[in-house]
Amino acid sequence: MSFLKNLTGTSSDTIPAGDPLVRVSTDIADGERKSILERKKVAAKWAQSQGINIKPENVPTIAVLESGGGLTATLGCLATLLELKKQNLLDLVTYIHTCSGSTWCLSLLNDSGNWVEELETLKDKIIDKLANLSWGVDQSLLKLLEAANRENYSLTDLWAYTFVASALKGVSDSRVSSWSRVHETGAVPYTVCTAVNKPAVERSNYTNPGIYFEYTAHACGYINSVSIPTEYMDSKFENGILVKKEPEPSVGYNVGLWGSAIGSAKEVIELVTDIMVRNLMNPKANVVVPLLDTVSGLTGFLLGADLSRLTSLISDLKNSLAGGKGDEKGILDQMLSTMSGKKDSTSYQHINLMKDNWDTSSVQGKENLVTILGAVMAVESNASTKDLFIVPHAANLLLKTVACLVKWEWGTTNNIMKGLGGSFSREDTEASKMYLVDSGLGMNVPFPEALRPERMPEVILSCDFFPLDPMQGPRRAAEYAIANNIPFPPVNIPSDEEMNPSKGCYAFKGPNGPTILHFPLFNKENSGDLYKVLLVQYIVSRTHYTKGEMEALMEYASLNIRNHAPEIRDMFIESLNKHKEP
Template sequence: MDQVNRSPEILIFPAISVGERAATRSRQRVIMECLKKWGCNLDKIPTIMVLGSGGGTRASIACQATLTELAHQGLLDSIMYFSGVSGSTWCMSSLYAHGDWSQELEKAEAEMRSRITEGSWDLDVALEKAKWAAGLERYSLTDFWAYFVVYEQTKMLQDDPLTSIKEQSEKGLVPYPIFSAVDRHYLQQWKRKLAPDAWFEFTVHTAGFPAHGAYVTTNHFGCRFKARELESKKPERELSYLRGLCGSALGDFQTIMDIISDAIKNLLVSRRVQDKVFRVMSEGHHCEKILLDLLSLEIAYLGGKDCLLLLNGLRDSLNVSLTFKEAYKSAEVTIQEWDRMSLEDKKRLLSQLVEKIFELPLVETSYEASFFSFLRKTLRCLLNWDWGSTNNFLYKLDDINAPEVTERKVLHLVDAGLALNSAYPLALHPARHVDLILSFDFSSGDPFETIKVASDYCQANGIPFPPVNKAELDRDAKEPSDCYVFQGGEREQAPIVMHFPLFNRNNCGGGAEADIEQWHKRYPTFRISGYSKDDFDKLVHVAKMNVRHQAATIVEKIKELGRCASHV
């Protein structure tokens, strides 16, 4: 069925966009030439998709190495789609910015090596970006994460938007990119991690919910719509923001909270903020202490810890200065009511306290009003754990029967790894007809979690998927092999899935459990910085080994799908 196009920006269709169809047709010509070299019967051109999992900088480096080796083995030109989650999206965004990156992977790998091991990030630049974002309609922790965490990890900012990388995809020069996220509302309200409704995708043409067949043109993502009417046009956000949105789950809740807390503390004590903010204020020292006390209070509240001692300390700090007399009164009320209040009431009073601290006397008399405006919004978002806020392009839309989406003015999109750490739901969209999934798992913990959750997801939603013997995988979890092939079974329409655990008994020294564990310890997901050249090179080496050792098997499976000539 063709897409309904009564509005030029909102698109309702059950399949894939016109732009994606055209781009994949162009890509088929490249794939055909690749298969010809292998002597394949071209009656059927198999659709192959590469999936890269999350895993922070580890995933980004390993993803780059995997693609470099796929190209070296002559396999890259057989790939139709490339999709990533979290850290793999950092690699994706940097690659696609290179234009026809399929011809420059060695160069891209060398650039990444230099950037991550020798590069630096600029706190001043990050702060200016964050202050600019704080002036937008929908600022959230995603903005803070993009500029103060992802930028620090990747040593890279990308100011161009996603639509700027369309040309190479439309010409079929590179695999068609699909960035992944999930709607936090589904995960929180219904605990529906296995529901297709939660998944959100970004392509160079459209952004939206595949399960609802509801999209907006990518350059209009973030604009304000109501019942299809464009109420307010917003500029398309840059790739740096998209990397923050797609890559914001570096660990559990406590880890993420600690990273944000440390980033704010480092900002407050930085030379830039000290020189331009606190040292030019008559009560700069008191202000700095109050802000640090407020941050500690919020972190304690979010962590479910006792807050009264911290509240008393903050009140005492506020009492030192007349500037904060109204905030002092607010703190007094909060302390008196604290033990009698519900969690929601506590959050409400803490929100009021934040606003009192950042009232006009502080903001308007400071040398850097925009700094305090940014910090106020950040602390407000932290208290409400507000991530990925964007205008809902489906608000009040009656074309789809999904009131849980259409009645919300704001969407909250977060890292897809919170649902499934590999983008199987996007790969398994029936209109994409994916025949072979090359799933490269760069995650920590259970190396088979993604394949097991994908199997559960498909079973829950009636989607064809090959049989997965979880008991056998559990036995291999501590010492996995470098590749597992899943195919066949009762559902003949299921794709073949090849699953590649990053660290395994074939590429990690002697392959013993202790050796593999050492690799995981050397490359933790939440490692923000500090990669040496040796760290980088060894990680690249093991990632490439997985492709090199299994290249013949990949070709064999592609030939099976392509009904290749038996004499080859």
């Protein structure tokens, strides 16, 4: 049975008797329902100011969808929300659905409380913070050393506390559940952040609703299926019963999970290994791990293998890299042969990883892989702490990180579905862990969460900040809707507009489903002949922009909203008029 095959729009499955924390239902959480009603009271007041009498419970749902795209998406998201406020349109927005880089923006805003009230001031503070270059490896290491003690440590921890922390110039220790305080007042639109289940994506595709896992202030879970209260995220459950309460992951960790896809596995491996070398070989942090061949007086055996032989092979590999010639993969094969008696060791597994990725790695990437191998071998050889100059929990961090790199393990968390019966498949309920990653691997604009029947909006503003495929969002959303029998307007995009949009806003409207207004970040309307230059300048792998670059980027995103504000307003008014009092 495919992942969450029971997604039929019914809630016939019931949870086992006992602790009711695991909820098997298609409905949204009570806290979300309360928050939305309070938010619609704000919209009803706005409608009244325009001469439209409407009861809060009759206010139509209007959603803003903010795409992924790294730091570019963070800034683009901030700009669109600020421009909607300047155009006196933000009060009508019920939901903000986010994924990947745009979750970084909403995490900064929601941690600030009533951010709508202070959006202009917050924008200045955020830009100043992101322009700051003070975040360093020392701060990352402290967080990483703590994280390595967790049972569910994965590459997501490394990513969150290095790459994303570097982009956001800090780490938030708050919790997503704490956002409920401001959401339940209705002062801000309700935030939904999205991830996907990595194994499910690999055996399915973006049209399967069962791959999508969402986070709100009140609940976390698979859309239209299984959820738990957000404060219990990463706790252990069995048969729907709470077995062990674990601390809710921090927002700092979650932004790493939500924003963990920046390109191909090759690119990520290069970045991850570079991060490891810069952090774990850091003399300032007093946790430096040397290469095996730099440890003085080391003799004996490494997990049954001759250390002098391994030391010699590492030197051969380094010399070959320095000289740009030699049978480097042959040397790796000799290492594997030398350690053939301990194939379960971290060192052996890392050599296999090196061999698999050697041909596609850059010279620097290869050097980093060798550095990491030497460090792992030094730790596994039980060299003296005097020689290693490393504290035990730093060694733990090194070995855990390499093990996760070898297994390519991201987003490890306890499985909320463990032990559930009913119509769920065994592969989904027998596993003790879930592996959650960036929803950009599914759909980079969070349509699936917005299109839940309980949330179905009448108007969607779709803001796309991934300029390499600016029309992917509505195109994939239409395919998703067809596959799942969800009303949706026709999405007809001229072929010459697919990769080179001429307009800042594309409208998709039909007899059924929501009206979609789609805003590609860069287009000929807002950037003219600079369009292709901007694609290169604002690539998603960058973790720092100058203040000038940030302000310029935000202006492009703002222009899309500003230039089409009358069109947006007309759509909002039209929707309100359908539900006004007679």
